[in-house]
Amino acid sequence: MPEAVPARNRKAEPAARREAILDAALTVFAESGFEAARLDDVAAKAGVAKGTLYLYFKDKEALFEEVVRGAASPIVERLGALAAAPDLPMAAMLDAMFELFEKEVLGTRRKLIIRLILAEGPRFPRIAEFYYRDVVGRILPMVAKIAQRAAERGELPNDAIARYPQLVAAPLLLAVIWDALFARIKPLDVADFLRAHRDVLTARARSTPQ
Amino acid sequence: MPEAVPARNRKAEPAARREAILDAALTVFAESGFEAARLDDVAAKAGVAKGTLYLYFKDKEALFEEVVRGAASPIVERLGALAAAPDLPMAAMLDAMFELFEKEVLGTRRKLIIRLILAEGPRFPRIAEFYYRDVVGRILPMVAKIAQRAAERGELPNDAIARYPQLVAAPLLLAVIWDALFARIKPLDVADFLRAHRDVLTARARSTPQ
Amino acid sequence: MPEAVPARNRKAEPAARREAILDAALTVFAESGFEAARLDDVAAKAGVAKGTLYLYFKDKEALFEEVVRGAASPIVERLGALAAAPDLPMAAMLDAMFELFEKEVLGTRRKLIIRLILAEGPRFPRIAEFYYRDVVGRILPMVAKIAQRAAERGELPNDAIARYPQLVAAPLLLAVIWDALFARIKPLDVADFLRAHRDVLTARARSTPQ
Amino acid sequence: MPEAVPARNRKAEPAARREAILDAALTVFAESGFEAARLDDVAAKAGVAKGTLYLYFKDKEALFEEVVRGAASPIVERLGALAAAPDLPMAAMLDAMFELFEKEVLGTRRKLIIRLILAEGPRFPRIAEFYYRDVVGRILPMVAKIAQRAAERGELPNDAIARYPQLVAAPLLLAVIWDALFARIKPLDVADFLRAHRDVLTARARSTPQ
DNA sequence: GATGAATGAGGATTCATTCAT
DNA sequence: AATGAATGAATCCTCATTCAT
Numbered sequence: 001m002p003e004a005v006p007a008r009n010r011k012a013e014p015a016a017r018r019e020a021i022l023d024a025a026l027t028v029f030a031e032s033g034f035e036a037a038r039l040d041d042v043a044a045k046a047g048v049a050k051g052t053l054y055l056y057f058k059d060k061e062a063l064f065e066e067v068v069r070g071a072a073s074p075i076v077e078r079l080g081a082l083a084a085a086p087d088l089p090m091a092a093m094l095d096a097m098f099e100l101f102e103k104e105v106l107g108t109r110r111k112l113i114i115r116l117i118l119a120e121g122p123r124f125p126r127i128a129e130f131y132y133r134d135v136v137g138r139i140l141p142m143v144a145k146i147a148q149r150a151a152e153r154g155e156l157p158n159d160a161i162a163r164y165p166q167l168v169a170a171p172l173l174l175a176v177i178w179d180a181l182f183a184r185i186k187p188l189d190v191a192d193f194l195r196a197h198r199d200v201l202t203a204r205a206r207s208t209p210q
Numbered sequence: 211m212p213e214a215v216p217a218r219n220r221k222a223e224p225a226a227r228r229e230a231i232l233d234a235a236l237t238v239f240a241e242s243g244f245e246a247a248r249l250d251d252v253a254a255k256a257g258v259a260k261g262t263l264y265l266y267f268k269d270k271e272a273l274f275e276e277v278v279r280g281a282a283s284p285i286v287e288r289l290g291a292l293a294a295a296p297d298l299p300m301a302a303m304l305d306a307m308f309e310l311f312e313k314e315v316l317g318t319r320r321k322l323i324i325r326l327i328l329a330e331g332p333r334f335p336r337i338a339e340f341y342y343r344d345v346v347g348r349i350l351p352m353v354a355k356i357a358q359r360a361a362e363r364g365e366l367p368n369d370a371i372a373r374y375p376q377l378v379a380a381p382l383l384l385a386v387i388w389d390a391l392f393a394r395i396k397p398l399d400v401a402d403f404l405r406a407h408r409d410v411l412t413a414r415a416r417s418t419p420q
Numbered sequence: 421m422p423e424a425v426p427a428r429n430r431k432a433e434p435a436a437r438r439e440a441i442l443d444a445a446l447t448v449f450a451e452s453g454f455e456a457a458r459l460d461d462v463a464a465k466a467g468v469a470k471g472t473l474y475l476y477f478k479d480k481e482a483l484f485e486e487v488v489r490g491a492a493s494p495i496v497e498r499l500g501a502l503a504a505a506p507d508l509p510m511a512a513m514l515d516a517m518f519e520l521f522e523k524e525v526l527g528t529r530r531k532l533i534i535r536l537i538l539a540e541g542p543r544f545p546r547i548a549e550f551y552y553r554d555v556v557g558r559i560l561p562m563v564a565k566i567a568q569r570a571a572e573r574g575e576l577p578n579d580a581i582a583r584y585p586q587l588v589a590a591p592l593l594l595a596v597i598w599d600a601l602f603a604r605i606k607p608l609d610v611a612d613f614l615r616a617h618r619d620v621l622t623a624r625a626r627s628t629p630q
Numbered sequence: 631m632p633e634a635v636p637a638r639n640r641k642a643e644p645a646a647r648r649e650a651i652l653d654a655a656l657t658v659f660a661e662s663g664f665e666a667a668r669l670d671d672v673a674a675k676a677g678v679a680k681g682t683l684y685l686y687f688k689d690k691e692a693l694f695e696e697v698v699r700g701a702a703s704p705i706v707e708r709l710g711a712l713a714a715a716p717d718l719p720m721a722a723m724l725d726a727m728f729e730l731f732e733k734e735v736l737g738t739r740r741k742l743i744i745r746l747i748l749a750e751g752p753r754f755p756r757i758a759e760f761y762y763r764d765v766v767g768r769i770l771p772m773v774a775k776i777a778q779r780a781a782e783r784g785e786l787p788n789d790a791i792a793r794y795p796q797l798v799a800a801p802l803l804l805a806v807i808w809d810a811l812f813a814r815i816k817p818l819d820v821a822d823f824l825r826a827h828r829d830v831l832t833a834r835a836r837s838t839p840q
Numbered sequence: 841g842a843t844g845a846a847t848g849a850g851g852a853t854t855c856a857t858t859c860a861t
Numbered sequence: 862a863a864t865g866a867a868t869g870a871a872t873c874c875t876c877a878t879t880c881a882t
Contacts, residue, residue: 014862033333035245039856049864051858060856119329121391123243128391136392157413160406166388166398167410170380173387178376181331181338182346188376196370200377203367203413224845249873259847264874434841453753455665459877469843471879480877539749541811543663548811556812577833580826586808586818587830590800593807598796601751601758602766608796616790620797623787623833644866669852679868681854690852 018056021046025067030112034064034120061124068116068127072135075104083142090150091202094168097143098194101172106179106190114176140165157203171197228266231256235277240322244274244330271334278326278337282345285314293352300360301412304378307353308404311382316389316400324386350375367413381407438476441466445487450532454484454540481544488536488547492555495524503562510570511622514588517563518614521592526599526610534596560585577623591617648686651676655697660742664694664750694750698743698757702765705734713772720780721832724798727773728824731802736809736820744806770795787833801827 024045028037039060043050057063082088082096105111121128143165150156161167171193178188198204234255238247249270253260267273292298292306315321331338353375360366371377381403388398408414444465448457459480463470477483502508502516525531541548563585570576581587591613598608618624654675658667669690673680687693712718712726735741751758773795780786791797801823808818828834 033243033245033329035243036333038854043865050856051864052862054857055862115332117391118387119243119332122325123241123246125394129395132392132395137396157415158409160409164403164406166384166403167381167407170384171377174376174380174383177328177383181327182342184335185339185342186347193374193376196374197377199368199370201410205367227845248871260873261847261849261875262845265845270873453663453665453749455663456753458875463844470877471843471845472841474878475841535752537811538807539663539752542745542749543661543666545814549815552812552815557816577835578829580829584823584826586804586823587801587827590804591797593804594796594800597748597803601747602762604755605759605762606767613794613796616794617797619788619790621830625787647866668850680852681869682867684853685866 014056017046017048017052021048021053021056021063022067022070025063026070026109026112026116029064029067029116030109034060034116034123039063064120065124065127065130068113068124069130069134070113072110072113072131075100075110076135076138078104079139079142083146090146090153090155091198091204093146093150094198094201095195097168098172098198102190102194105172106175111176111179114173115180118173118177140169143168155202161201168201227256227258227262231258231263231266231273232277232280235273236280236319236322236326239274239277239326240319244270244326244333249273274330275334275337275340278323279340279344281320281323282341285310285320286345286348288314289349289352293356300356300363300365301408301414303356303360304408304411305405307378308382308408312400312404315382316385321386321389324383325390328383328387350379353378365412371411378411437466437468437472441468441473441476441483442487442490445483446490446529446532446536449484449487449536450529454480454536454543459483484540485544485547485550488533488544489550489554491530491533492551495520495530496555496558498524499559499562503566510566510573510575511618511624513566513570514618514621515615517588518592518618522610522614525592526595531596531599534593535600538593538597560589563588575622581621588621647676647678647682651678651683651686651693652697652700655693656700656739656742656746659694659697659746660739664690664746664753669693691754695754695757695760698746699760699764701740701743702761705730705740706765706768708734709769709772713776720776720783720785721828721834723776723780724828724831725825727798728802728828732820732824735802736805741806741809744803745810748803748807770799773798785832791831798831 021042025037025042027045028041031037037060039050039053042063043053046053053063057066078100079097082093082100088096105114117127117131121131144162147156147161147165147168148159151159151162156162175188175190175193179190182188231252235247235252237255238252241247247270249263250260252273253263256263263273267276288310289307292303292310295303298306315324327337327341331341354372357366357371357375357378358369361369361372366372385398385400385403389400392398441462445457445462447465448461451457457480459470459473462483463473466473473483477486498520499517502513502520508516525534537547537551541551564582567576567581567585567588568579571579571582576582595608595610595613599610602608651672655667655672657675658672662668667690669683670680672693673683676683683693687696708730709727712723712730715723718726735744747757747761751761774792777786777791777795777798778789781789781792786792805818805820805823809820812818
């Protein structure tokens with residue numbers, strides 16, 4: 001009578017297991033925060049034994065860092081592509097950026113990573129640094145440049161955005177936070193919210209639906 | 211069966227001790243987050259014994275809630291007073307609000323509370339609810355009303371802010387987060403940043419200092 | 421505006437306070453056992469401050485000992501009186517003893533003391549010793565003597581009870597235990613149970629109600 | 631974040647470890663009672679780490695329950711076997727039962743379990759219920775039936791025992807208690823004590839050795 | 841004497857990490 | 862490589878005891 005073999009992930013490409021672990025870890029870290037997250041839960045969700053985690057990651061902190069590092073750059077790339085299309089009107093550019101954000105961040109698990117960075121970043125300086133260097137520090141100059149050109153074309157009333165591209169990003173951040181904190185109390189119509197944001201940035205005379 | 215006790219603080223106004231504990235707790239919670247915060251540290255920082263914490267607060271969670279609840283309403287009050295001065299030009303109104311925020315939030319330990327809510331709110335629905343009811347839900351309508359009147363006076367190009375007063379708040383939030391995450395990497399000149407924000411909101415034709 | 425004065429036991433004869441404390445302590449110890457009993461509860465139930473307990477008793481253990489020591493001897497006295505009436509028939513003597521037990525032990529808080537001794541005695545050798553010397557060691561010889569005389573008068577089939585007066589006491593103990601453990605599951609009609617016990621001891625030919 | 635571990639018992643049949651823990655726990659609980667028992671001591675005595683206890687038992691209470699549940703039924707079985715031999719004279723039946731009790735309960739650690747139930751049962755209703763259902767409630771009817779048949783055969787002077795089989799058990803209980811409380815002060819010759827008990831129950835005319 | 845706020849040792853429980861299999 | 866049982870440091874919380882008022 002041969003024993004039943006549970007199989008599970010016993011074989012599985014190592015890279016796939018790594019992905020499975022990172023995926024599970026993102027969920028668990030996002031649910032509970034770094035400290036409260038239990039590696040037992042990560043292992044269970046990933047379908048591996050607890051010890052296996054240590055074959056792929058040095059310790060809980062390393063796992064956390066990898067989770068946060070994963071999956072930011074694709075967005076940066078696509079934003080870069082957008083920025084490279086120089087002659088788009090500012091409003092259209094903003095709409096494109098916001099749609100990218102809504103679809104690829106708010107609509108996906110990537111928003112969890114942003115939350116994690118907000119929540120845990122202050123305790124993990126390396127993560128804040130990495131995130132600045134690889135994401136924030138690359139995106140903001142692109143946005144600044146776009147705003148600069150738009151201002152020069154007379155599409156913006158002043159150079160405020162060019163000087164502080166964070167002003168473009170702030171409502172996106174707020175949308176992520178609102179979703180985490182207040183969505184159940186008072187939902188936010190993100191698409192409309194971002195259209196309003198675009199209208200403010202471009203000083204559009206009448207707020208109109210897209 | 212514990213032995214002798216050298217005695218130390220056998221007095222102090224109870225209210226003062228409570229404050230000392232809340233103060234210490236804010237520091238520790240802000241440094242480490244709820245889970246990682248150690249009540250030992252809170253007690254040490256407050257200059258009381260560990261057991262004393264439990265004379266004032268039921269448990270770690272209750273202490274945390276009290277920390278977060280403390281010290282939000284004064285700001286709301288003052289903002290309400292501002293909003294009651296109806297005929298201030300929009301730009302002046304924004305400048306006043308932003309100054310209030312810079313002085314009374316960013317410049318004080320209150321910013322730590324905001325960070326705590328951002329970081330831990332998703333795991334403490336009661337806190338998110340309280341914060342919405344007592345702070346966010348009271349401030350945003352005030353701002354909306356101000357924007358509404360300004361729009362009617364023709365000081366704003368559209369009703370975007372009236373519909374989404376969050377757009378006014380978003381950069382303030384970003385300033386708090388930037389301070390926590392990136393201040394050491396790339397400091398943010400908050401006063402200038404907020405002036406730029408005011409210029410965007412009011413569509414001022416030339417960005418000029420103050 | 422003079423403060424309300426709670427009064428409570430502020431005055432009260434010291435002896436009365438002592439009694440109040442012992443009374444409260446008996447209840448609490450009986451409910452929870454020595455270790456789990458909280459002196460907070462004792463103080464509250466006695467209507468005194470926690471510190472006051474220490475004015476009357478050295479520590480928790482001393483309080484416990486006093487609780488257990490209190491209120492045994494009256495029964496021993498009355499049993500001694502019974503035993504001194506030498507010519508009562510054995511059955512009548514047993515009925516009288518059992519009634520005394522039922523009324524004065526099972527029907528009162530004294531049964532709690534017995535339970536306490538059963539439960540905690542092994543951990544408090546001093547209490548076991550005291551209880552043997554003052555209660556068990558005085559009662560059993562009386563019972564033995566009674567049984568001896570009854571056997572000599574031919575009222576008992578043998579000298580078993582005279583040699584082991586514990587045999588008379590055992591069902592009384594069982595009644596106390598049953599009450600504590602199984603009363604709710606299967607109540608015991610103690611009066612009838614003790615009549616049956618008397619019938620067994622006296623080898624009465626037909627069991628009949630008193 | 632705990633560091634290195636020298637490793638020790640990294641094997642051992644799981645069932646054996648479970649037994650070792652239960653064994654150690656019985657000792658510690660019997661020595662100190664539930665509340666005062668320290669799981670540190672249990673772990674040390676069982677030769678495992680503290681955390682290991684929680685791999686086998688949910689918490690202290692669950693461990694306690696398992697300790698008490700263990701090792702009652704074998705006795706009930708053997709008593710059932712005895713009861714199934716219907717035509718044994720009553721005296722012989724009692725002698726057999728008492729010997730079983732003396733050898734298998736008083737002579738073993740099982741007596742500790744009885745003590746534990748006496749001491750802690752009132753605070754653990756589930757345990758009292760379990761013990762009634764599985765032990766007391768099964769043994770007493772057997773004894774009652776035996777007594778009933780003996781009474782019908784004229785071997786007993788009345789139906790007292792048939793109605794209250796607890797009368798047979800009471801001295802056994804007393805023996806356990808005496809052993810715990812007074813053995814050092816005044817030892818009890820249990821074998822002789824139980825012979826005397828048998829003589830009382832059977833109203834034997836002369837108390838004679840065995 | 842009486843109070844009860846304050847103390848801090850003690851113990852149950854959790855969980856990141858290790859390592860024999 | 863993968864497993865998961867075992868480890869024990871770490872931390873919350875309780876409560877007997879003290880002592881300034």
